[in-house]
Amino acid sequence: MTSKALDEIKIGGLGSSRKRVEDDRFIRGKGNYLDDVTLPGMLHMEILRSPLPHARIKSIDTSKAWEIPGVHLVMTGEMMATRNLAWMPTLSYDTQAVLATDKVRFQGQEVACVIADDPYIAKDACEAIEVDYEPLPVIINPEQAQADGAPIIRDDKDGQASNVIYDWEVGDQAATGRAFAQADVVSKLELHYPRSHPSPIECCGSVADFNRATSKLTVYMTTQAPHIIRAAVAMVAELPEHLIRIVSPDIGGGFGNKVPVYPGYVMSILASILLERPVKWIEDKTGNLISTGFARDVYLKGEMALRRDGKILAVRMHTDADHGAFFSDAQPSKFKIGLMHSAFAAYDIPAAHLTARGVYTNKAPGGVAYRCSFRVTEAMFFQERMIQEAANDLGMDQAAFRRINFVADHDFPHRTPFGFLTDSGQYAKCLDVGLKAIDYDKFREEQKEARKRGRLLGLGISTMTEPLGAGNSREYDILGIKMFDSADLKVHMTGKALLRTGAKSQGQGHETTWAQIVAHELGIPAADVTVEEGDTDTAPFGMGTYASRSTPVAGAAVAMVSRKIRAKARKLAAHLLEVSEEDIEWELGRFYVRSAPGRGVTIQECAMAAYSNMPDGMEPGLENTAYYDPPNLTWPFAVYIATVEVDPVTGVWDVLKMVAVDDCGVRINPMIVEGQIMGGLTEAYAMASMQFITFDADGNCVGSNYMDYLLPSAWETPGFELHSEVVTPCPHHPLGAKGIGECAAVGGPAAFVNAVMDALGGTGVRNIDMPLLPDRVWEALTNRHDVSGAPPIRQD
């Protein structure tokens, strides 16, 4: 390297905590979100939703709605059916009603829609629609769904004789059985991971614009995966793919909620085609919370076979998943229960067996991976709750028990008990950093002392590795499309660049980090790189952003395309320096002659030459595209430790301290990584303390607006102490990076719950379901029994 190499941090390269470039427009209120899109002649759509969770539709009378001035179109399921659009296929190979025809199957289901001059008129007209319902018995949990004589929710499906959607299993049943037969202790735990909703601040919506003159359909849409939507629209609406353009503008949060295809999108598209005018649909908050993709809602029966000395011999899990009225999980794996079997990946366990059942209920459909790879959140929560109870059953220290069972540093790649292959990690080292940060031994002393005075202190540990960055394409696809991703880089003649990827930022900061990767690979200052995503007419084909896959997959593609550009630039440099390619060295931003390091050309000079002075026979220009199919998922590791104090009189608990040790490999922008961890921990605290959607016995959704769907504010959210001392680069990612967007939301909840349960140690209480609302904690403390949070809620 010469003294002329650029300073990587100064040009905003790898490792630079560069400020997020997108924030400038967001903070100034200059973002361009879906609701900012206004087209000439645009009409507005409102949806009429079912007030009942399960009812036969006897009749729908729309005549009064049609009479209201300003109404252009009223659509019902019957009308959609004439175009074969009353039902649509789901990403999980089931069907979902676009507008109900025969029955409504959950509260909030789409029954009709109105397109009018403005949204006020459309709403008035929705209220003028008369629907005659015949109520049916309601099912709101798996137990009811499987009870004798339960009504069949999906009587629309031939051969569907029960409410069971699937039975699925993985692992080695026989080996697991043998291990349990040899166990000294069997530790058991049953619990429910409550239903929640990703609840982005911006709701879902679309502006569909069909142009009869050009036959082109342009749809602005709140989607995390525009190319998949284009493919889905082509298939569902039978439109030619080259005449469909999906534009995903700035997105006000996604968290998985904006992956699925929603009925509203389909209705707005059909309405625009019928009316030949742009049609805007944007949900209100209640519509978003009660009808769009929820998360979790899984019941666990877990068992662990243990040897007296602390070794885990085997794990047995059964899960019951409540999928709602349609099986429309937005997940890309071939596994019915997603990546549930990533559980226990951090532990060296000889045998494991998982059985999973999915059922229909009268609740909103569309399980989404809320800030996680599908079902990983449940998997890691179940794992860490089971680990804590197992250590307690053995009378062992929580940290010591984990250390005995961790996969050792020299054991990678490691085959997990359910068959995944983890790539790398230094688990024990991370745990040590966490224990030191929380001052483990001292806290245990304080805890004992406090107990004597009637104060309840607790400490909870959560340690986990999780699979991030779908695919590889062998095991992961959506509707058959393989889970690769892409980047397209155009270096202009002045050395400035335009980068486009198939991912789609919704707050992750792609405009900032992608430019940093280009800066790292090419020495083009990050400030000279524009990043664009989300328009299927310009972006290369990609699978979108969710499951922490952007950096592992699209980010890798950015590195690979930059390397392709560098390879061509090297040829240009050789030409400019009049030496052979082999005699040239690269350093950040510059090629030079090995034997005369002072003679060199910058990447910008190469770019100029690509348009003005290329060697004979070379194609002009400096542009390229890369598609990246990852060899494996990336496996970050995390340690979260929380300490809490529980008020024994009221059941209210407060977090005393929370430390997070994240090893996500190489950090491209450390500030953004820390932001992701902070956000994830906040959501973890939310899950543990207050955020959930439940139902009463009549199937009414409790949590349909922000007065009842509780998100913690800055006031309640505790402070977090973050640690980044341990860095294990990913062995198969071009930059050594691993996913990080979701680790804290996945691993965090167990730390808080384990801490509260630890505070209740000695009371005989094994479990309180999340969220740990004060009344549940009080009930457990007062009555000395477990508290279930499964629906229905109790009511007078």
Added chain:
Amino acid sequence: MYPSRFRYEAPRSLDEAIGTLRDGGDYAKILAGGQSLVPMMKLRFASPELIVDINNVPGLDYHRADADGTLRVGALTRHADLEWSPLLKASQPTMAAAAPMIADPLVRNRGTLVGSLCHADPQGDWAAVMISLGASVVAQGPRGRRAIPVADFVTGPFENALEHDEIAVEAVVPPAQGTRAGGYLKLERRVGDFATCGVAVALEISAAGEVIRAGIGLTGVGGATINATQAAAALSGKALTPEAIEAAAELTAQAAQPRTDHRGSAEYKRHMVRTFAARILGAAAPGGTGPATTTERAA
């Protein structure tokens, strides 16, 4: 938000406002802070035909003490004005404790105490506080002014004693005999939440440490705000001994009529009412920590 169609008037004087209301009949609604009315309109739970916005009416934005200690709170005084008021901090411990616990800072900047009383939400905090203080609402209409004790003013859930052409112009808290003590404790699931339950205790204490007058109001544990008169009466003439506190807390818990719902079991809520009453009274007793409020908890 897409409410139903409505007409909007912004009168510039009280007389004009009353006239507009009278002409508007049953379907006219006053808009003060809008923090209850607007959400109801958004959800189309309320679809008034006429909105009479009183925010331009002069002379309603005040809170002050008369020479005898009577406190007057005008109809346009915001929750935030009361939260930051040195006057309340010095002389009205129960009100000062409650003000910061209402909703969140945004709502407090707009919402009004008088509007909250008019709205008569069983989960509204001010009604319990004002009942504990024996306060009244002054109503003004075409037939003149009248004062209505808050305990009678709140006639049921979301119902008040106003005629359709009357405006509540101020709330009045009578002066204290002796020293004021008390507080407000509220169980909320997070900041900005309505009360799962709330207990307001207002005490007037003699130099000898005896309770001259007590008032106890309960939020969120009944079909309307509850006036725990028996518990209050049990304190009168007594010193705040542990026995007196326990007995009063028990009577307060008995006055509650909680229901089991998604916020918790009836049993838990009653337990919390008892706990809060005991904690407020304990804090007011000799050697206690002073006016009890929940806001410091998470700080």
